[in-house]
Amino acid sequence: MNHSEQTLRLTGTGPTKERAFGAVMRQVQSAAAGKDGGVTFRVEPLALEVVSAAEHRRTERFLGVLFPRKRVHYEITMKVRVRITSLDLDSVDFAVREERLKLTQHLLHMR
Structure with a gap:
């Protein structure tokens, strides 16, 4: 098993903060x-840091003058420090088993 730590910078958007x-x-x-590298089977967040957070507001109107409504859109950029546990499959020794089928068995297994 391999353990490593990384810091990721990710951005998310949505109609609400949540x-x-x-x-x-x-x-x-x-x-x-x-x-x-390898097969990751555990990703554990260790720390979160907000780099930037923005709230975008705009007013929309039907046909340019009627029925105004306010629209809000949130965008957040964060640094997330994670610990990754993975398994390197190249280091695993697989036993090789080879099976030879007779002609009749081969025909029965074909679909």
């Missing part, structure tokens, strides 16, 4: 797994 934060947290697993 959804923007959730978007960041959903990215942690895939971002950490892509950077570490």
Whole structure:
């Protein structure tokens, strides 16, 4: 098993603060797994740091003048420090078993 620590910089957006934060947290697993070699089976967040958080507001109107409504969109960028536990499959010795089928057995297994 290999243990390593990485710091990831991730950005999430959403219509609420909670959804923007959730978007960041959903990215942690895939971002950490892509950077570490081997098969990742545990990604543990150790620390969170907010780099930037922005609230975007705009007013929309139907046909440009009617029915104004305010729209809000949140964007958050965070640094997430994670500990990754992975297994290097190249270091695992697999036993090789070879089986030879007779012609009739081979025909029965084909579909």
